Amino acid sequence: MMQPPWWMAGVPFSCQPNCGKCCDEPGGIVYLRPEDAEIMSSHHNLQVEEWLERDCRQTLDGRWILKSDPVTDICIYLDEEKKCTTYEARPAQCRSYPFWAENVRSDRSWKKTVDECPGLDSEEAFIISGDTIRTKIIQDRDATRGFRKWPPKR
Numbered sequence: 001m002m003q004p005p006w007w008m009a010g011v012p013f014s015c016q017p018n019c020g021k022c023c024d025e026p027g028g029i030v031y032l033r034p035e036d037a038e039i040m041s042s043h044h045n046l047q048v049e050e051w052l053e054r055d056c057r058q059t060l061d062g063r064w065i066l067k068s069d070p071v072t073d074i075c076i077y078l079d080e081e082k083k084c085t086t087y088e089a090r091p092a093q094c095r096s097y098p099f100w101a102e103n104v105r106s107d108r109s110w111k112k113t114v115d116e117c118p119g120l121d122s123e124e125a126f127i128i129s130g131d132t133i134r135t136k137i138i139q140d141r142d143a144t145r146g147f148r149k150w151p152p153k154r
């Protein structure tokens, strides 16, 4: 039988207020699931096409991603206090951090993630269950797959 992955036993984590470190990286890319585009556009009172046109751009291979600030190259939704201005509607990739497939993949990548994210090494951290982590990993994978056309082929 296959061994369950190490994170299945649960991982202590608590996102830290006013941290924003995971969003505050120039050159970060936020891929979108079709559901994310629907939630974000309705949150901004726009049609999906209008929102894609206004707040998103396409990668070279055509996947829709959030736009970055042309000067700082940081997500357009992160404000000066490092707060996400669309937090309630934020896409799955943002919600699932730090439990991204690429982060849990190896000891090395996880160690790097723990160094990056103070929420994984905090006194207030509480255990995130293996099932929740699995859901986050799947959502991050779906986001990375992305979509290229609207309406998307489902």
Ligand code: SF4
Residues within 6 Å of the ligand: 014, 015, 016, 019, 020, 021, 022, 023, 097, 098, 116, 117, 118, 119, 120
């Ligand atoms: S780096 Fe970790 S603690 Fe900081 S905002 Fe991101 S998820 Fe929260």
